Amino acid sequence: MTPLKVLHVGLGGWGRSWMTVTAAEERVEVVGYVDASAEALALAQAQGAPPERCFTSLADALQGAGAEGVLVTTNAVGHAPVALAALEAGLPVLIEKPFAISVAEARTVVDAAAAKGLAVMVSQNYRFHPAAQAAAAWVRSAPYGEVGVVEVEFRRDSARTAASAHHLLPHPLLLDMAIHHFDLMRFVLGREAVSIDCHAFNPPWSPFRDPASAVATAQFQGGVTVSYRGTWASSGVKTPWSGEWRLDARDAELWWTGRDDPPADRATVRPVGKRARALPLPPVTHLDRAGALAEFVHAVRGGREPQSSGRDNLGSLALALAAIRSAQERRTVPLAELLDT
Secondary structure (H helix, E strand, C coil): CCCCEEEEEECCHHHHHHHHHHHHCCEEEEEEEEEHHHHHHHHHHHHCCCCCHHCCCHHHHHCCCCEEEECCCCCHHHHHHHHHHHHHCCCCEEEEEECCCCCHHHHHEEEEEEEHCEEEECHHHHCCCCCCCCCCHHHHCCCCCCEEEEEEEEEEEEECCCCHHHCCCCCCCCCCHHHHHHHHHHHHHCEEEEEEEEEEEEECCCCCCCCCCEEEEEEHHHHHEEEEEEECCCCCCCCCCEEEEEEEEEEEEEEEECCCCCCCCEEEEEEECCCCCCCCCCCCCCCCHHHHHHCCCCCHHHHHCCCHHHHHHHHHHHHHHHHHHHHHHCCEECCCHHHHC
16 A cells, blocks of 8 residues: 555644654655644654645645645644645545534535545544443443443543643533543444533632533433543542443443553453453554544545544534533533534
8 A cells, every 4th residue: 555645734732743643654654744833833843844845825735745635633623624625625634623613514524525525534533442442342242231321430630730721722621522532432332322411610629711520411322321520620530531431231331441541441341240351352453543544544545434434423523512502501402403403
């Protein structure tokens, strides 16, 4: 497979972190780096971006870099505009989450990709870890009956760190972080959310501008209930980034967690009345963002829809935005309210 020539747009801190991912993937060649900020480009060059491949204009890069695909790692406001420009230029797109700032905006990108016959993929990188994939397979095979209840807990502490842009993000938990967990709910359960009721708040010690903590209950197809508790301002023991999950099936429970800086992913099955045992985890060749990038390359080269495509990711984005609406309006929000408009 010849390397896919990629244009990398958005070179802030997270975008420059992506440079290590693309550099490690031999099936990708970055032919252009784009950012309107000269400072960001200088930092990217210090990290290895060749100056002759750096652009301050997206239009110039699209015209002159000879790209076959576009990686979008701008801030969330820039995701859809950059994706639409890339699609108009005939290039498939891999976009960081959240996909867009509204379902309507995301659907515009999905429709543009469909009209051009091009792939759009959202980097929901938490899917590309062994425990999440093992949990999804366990739910689908249903060895102990169907899952009826799920509990998810996420705890991190950014409340006692130095003031940063993170504290000023719009909806730092529900849109910037919990969208990973909402996407995992859909991925693991293999079902779509029907409604969500959410209460979001700031603990008294939180320096965040928008709510850093939330408690939510989501109803999924088939009557599955998911309880979610997440916070950026925890005084307790931190969880791995995927959170800690407990799934209740008819005759057993499954506990799993993953995406930590070590230890590795773990999953345990405890049949009713029996001892717990480890659930075997599948090998995952490309982890995390490397997995998302590899999937994008394979989908583009194979002419197929990628996993976590823009079309599929509408459900994850809608769930995050419905949680925000529920918290703001203090009511249960049906997902159809966002997806049917």
